[in-house]
Amino acid sequence: MGIIGAITAPDTASRLSLDCKLASAATSGVMAFNVKKPGTQVPGGGQGENMAVEPFKLVDCSLARRAIGRNCSNLRELLDAVRTVPDAVLEHHMLRCPLEDHFEMYEFPNDLARWCWEALGDPVLAEELGLVDPYKESSIAGVRSTLIDTIEDRLWGLERIPWCRSGFELHLVASRLVAYDTGERIPTPAALAETVERMSLRSLFFHVHEARRRTGGKTDDFSFWLEQFDTCAELVTRLRELDFYFLNLSQLRQEIIDLFHQHSFVPSVT
Amino acid sequence: MKLLDRYEEVVGHHEIQRLYRLAERLSGKRVVHVNSTRNGGGVAEILHWMVPLMQELGIDASWEVIEGTADFYRVTKSFHNGLQGFPVALKKRDYDLHYEINRENAKRLNLQADVVFVHDPQPIYLPEFTPQDQVGRWIWRCHIDASHPDRGVWKYMEKALPRYEATVFSMAAFTRPVACPMFLIAPSIDPLSDKNCPLAETERLETLSRLGIDPDRPMLLQVSRFDRFKDPLGVIEVYRLLKPYHAGLQLVLAGGPAEDDPEGAEVLREVLDWAGEDQDLKVLLLPPDAHRDINALQRSAIVVLQKSIREGFGLTVTEALWKGKPVIGGACGGITLQVHDYHTGFLVHSPAGAAYRIRYLMRYNDKRLRMGQNGYEFVREHFLLTRHLRDYFTMLLGLDRPEPDSLVV
Numbered sequence: 001m002g003i004i005g006a007i008t009a010p011d012t013a014s015r016l017s018l019d020c021k022l023a024s025a026a027t028s029g030v031m032a033f034n035v036k037k038p039g040t041q042v043p044g045g046g047q048g049e050n051m052a053v054e055p056f057k058l059v060d061c062s063l064a065r066r067a068i069g070r071n072c073s074n075l076r077e078l079l080d081a082v083r084t085v086p087d088a089v090l091e092h093h094m095l096r097c098p099l100e101d102h103f104e105m106y107e108f109p110n111d112l113a114r115w116c117w118e119a120l121g122d123p124v125l126a127e128e129l130g131l132v133d134p135y136k137e138s139s140i141a142g143v144r145s146t147l148i149d150t151i152e153d154r155l156w157g158l159e160r161i162p163w164c165r166s167g168f169e170l171h172l173v174a175s176r177l178v179a180y181d182t183g184e185r186i187p188t189p190a191a192l193a194e195t196v197e198r199m200s201l202r203s204l205f206f207h208v209h210e211a212r213r214r215t216g217g218k219t220d221d222f223s224f225w226l227e228q229f230d231t232c233a234e235l236v237t238r239l240r241e242l243d244f245y246f247l248n249l250s251q252l253r254q255e256i257i258d259l260f261h262q263h264s265f266v267p268s269v270t
Numbered sequence: 271m272k273l274l275d276r277y278e279e280v281v282g283h284h285e286i287q288r289l290y291r292l293a294e295r296l297s298g299k300r301v302v303h304v305n306s307t308r309n310g311g312g313v314a315e316i317l318h319w320m321v322p323l324m325q326e327l328g329i330d331a332s333w334e335v336i337e338g339t340a341d342f343y344r345v346t347k348s349f350h351n352g353l354q355g356f357p358v359a360l361k362k363r364d365y366d367l368h369y370e371i372n373r374e375n376a377k378r379l380n381l382q383a384d385v386v387f388v389h390d391p392q393p394i395y396l397p398e399f400t401p402q403d404q405v406g407r408w409i410w411r412c413h414i415d416a417s418h419p420d421r422g423v424w425k426y427m428e429k430a431l432p433r434y435e436a437t438v439f440s441m442a443a444f445t446r447p448v449a450c451p452m453f454l455i456a457p458s459i460d461p462l463s464d465k466n467c468p469l470a471e472t473e474r475l476e477t478l479s480r481l482g483i484d485p486d487r488p489m490l491l492q493v494s495r496f497d498r499f500k501d502p503l504g505v506i507e508v509y510r511l512l513k514p515y516h517a518g519l520q521l522v523l524a525g526g527p528a529e530d531d532p533e534g535a536e537v538l539r540e541v542l543d544w545a546g547e548d549q550d551l552k553v554l555l556l557p558p559d560a561h562r563d564i565n566a567l568q569r570s571a572i573v574v575l576q577k578s579i580r581e582g583f584g585l586t587v588t589e590a591l592w593k594g595k596p597v598i599g600g601a602c603g604g605i606t607l608q609v610h611d612y613h614t615g616f617l618v619h620s621p622a623g624a625a626y627r628i629r630y631l632m633r634y635n636d637k638r639l640r641m642g643q644n645g646y647e648f649v650r651e652h653f654l655l656t657r658h659l660r661d662y663f664t665m666l667l668g669l670d671r672p673e674p675d676s677l678v679v
Contacts (some may be wrong), residue, residue, distance in 0.1 A: 062292070
């Protein structure tokens with residue numbers, strides 16, 4: 001057990017088996033890759049090795065959600081909450097919304113903006129909060145500070161405090177992400193492309209959203225792993241350029257699949 | 271064939287494998303569920319599938335049921351109502367009776383376990399009478415909306431909670447601040463149960479014919495007991511507002527008989543009076559085990575209503591969405607988690623609002639069908655028993671390892 005980034009590498013036996021798979025794939029002529037010698041820690045895999053890339057380790061995750069016994073029914077209460085709630089609450093409402101979002105046409109990408117729009121009827125603040133991109137902040141403290149500043153600024157110019165009707169309160173929730181190894185090892189970029197199509201949306205969230213959070217917004221797990229293959233340089237760039245902030249997880253999956261398919265290494269399906 | 275294998279067709283092979291992987295971390299743990307009845311009611315329905323599935327996943331799960339007198343169940347029925355916010359008049363001797371019956375059950379039941387889930391208020395005082403070294407963790411699973419309880423009932427319940435390490439509620443709006451963590455786990459449906467399994471077309475048509483419903487004309491449906499909070503009279507009003515635009519429209523109000531519920535019987539009388547002689551308006555009193563009939567009705571409706579004024583989680587909404595039907599739901603309780611405007615149906619605040627939205631859906635078939643498809647997918651992802659199990663396992667793993675905020679197991 002450990003924190004993300006410290007996932008243990010597969011044991012020797014499984015590594016040998018994976019090496020055999022790689023060799024088999026290479027000699028079959030289906031897929032062959034130039035492999036770099038990364039020697040670096042791979043979030044989706046293990047410790048990089050000379051001449052053989054550790055397979056991508058597929059992780060799934062689930063949220064343990066907790067009510068904190070507090071809710072907001074007006075903007076002043078929201079400001080007070082944003083100032084004082086534990087980090088896990090802001091993290092849940094700002095960063096983990098994709099796991100709770102189900103449909104394509106949500107107006108705003110985080111719970112606070114959505115609540116201001118739907119329950120308080122304050123489109124101005126909703127738009128401003130929608131623009132707060134938590135992946136651009138290096139810490140939750142930074143997100144908190146930006147949120148406080150945005151809400152304070154809005155309150156400053158209002159003569160009346162916006163409030164919501166009974167039943168439309170914002171119930172504050174904290175969550176804890178529990179990630180677990182699925183046991184699946186993905187040996188090649190082509191196999192990764194196929195896996196993206198069928199992996200759970202929770203896995204996708206872990207390897208993209210959570211990875212960006214872990215790495216200070218720099219990378220997702222897929223591109224970090226693909227970086228080890230010379231042939232994938234452009235794909236790596238495109239994956240890192242992907243603006244996923246406005247996509248739900250199903251849309252994100254499709255965009256990633258499209259990016260993979262634009263690359264010639266994917267064998268055509270016969 | 272294992273029980274879980276049957277669910278592969280619904281949620282996919284990988285989803286089942288993920289469940290096994292997650293449960294591996296809890297392998298061998300002894301988990302006991304305690305409630306107040308083996309049959310009848312939503313909790314028993316959940317435990318009937320949850321306990322065997324936990325066992326199949328390597329957890330040493332079992333199910334214990336407390337026993338009590340008729341008087342005890344009268345008191346716990348009042349607790350149930352009190353937790354939901356209805357004023358109740360209980361005397362000290364009623365609380366004493368509950369306390370003593372918990373004491374007796376604690377002696378009788380096998381509660382030796384790593385984790386004991388105590389479901390609802392009936393067995394809530396068991397920890398008080400169980401030796402501390404017998405149970406690793408007590409968790410109170412409250413299936414009721416306890417956000418605005420009767421003060422006296424809550425004061426009594428609250429005194430039992432310090433022995434619990436965590437509580438579980440169905441949604442944040444149902445919680446009331448307590449000293450231990452309040453986990454949120456939504457309930458779920460079993461996609462293979464009689465109420466939710468796929469039905470042959472012949473069976474569906476045979477059911478409609480038996481119940482006197484024309485399969486060739488559009489039908490609106492509300493499935494719920496006859497209770498003012500379900501607003502059955504409002505549903506009839508919706509139907510009457512729509513009838514001038516759709517002469518062939520039928521309405522079915524399906525619920526159970528209300529012999530043991532005086533208020534229910536009164537509401538039913540009002541509904542029958544209000545329905546009058548309209549041949550297209552059917553009030554069906556179905557027996558509690560008429561699951562396949564309900565299934566057939568839900569599959570036959572053009573739109574399903576749940577026009578509640580007050581609601582628990584609203585699993586009838588989940589069932590309707592699972593059958594690919596858009597739902598017109600009152601904006602209350604768990605309906606707000608399931609009905610999303612323009613995606614799975616519409617939240618409404620009045621009979622006029624409901625009629626307006628249904629008229630829209632009957633005008634735009636493509637939108638109605640798309641919302642139905644959305645609803646099915648939405649339930650598949652979020653409200654099937656596999657997700658329910660995953661949430662329980664996630665919570666247990668989290669309790670085993672208190673920090674840090676994200677954890678890899």
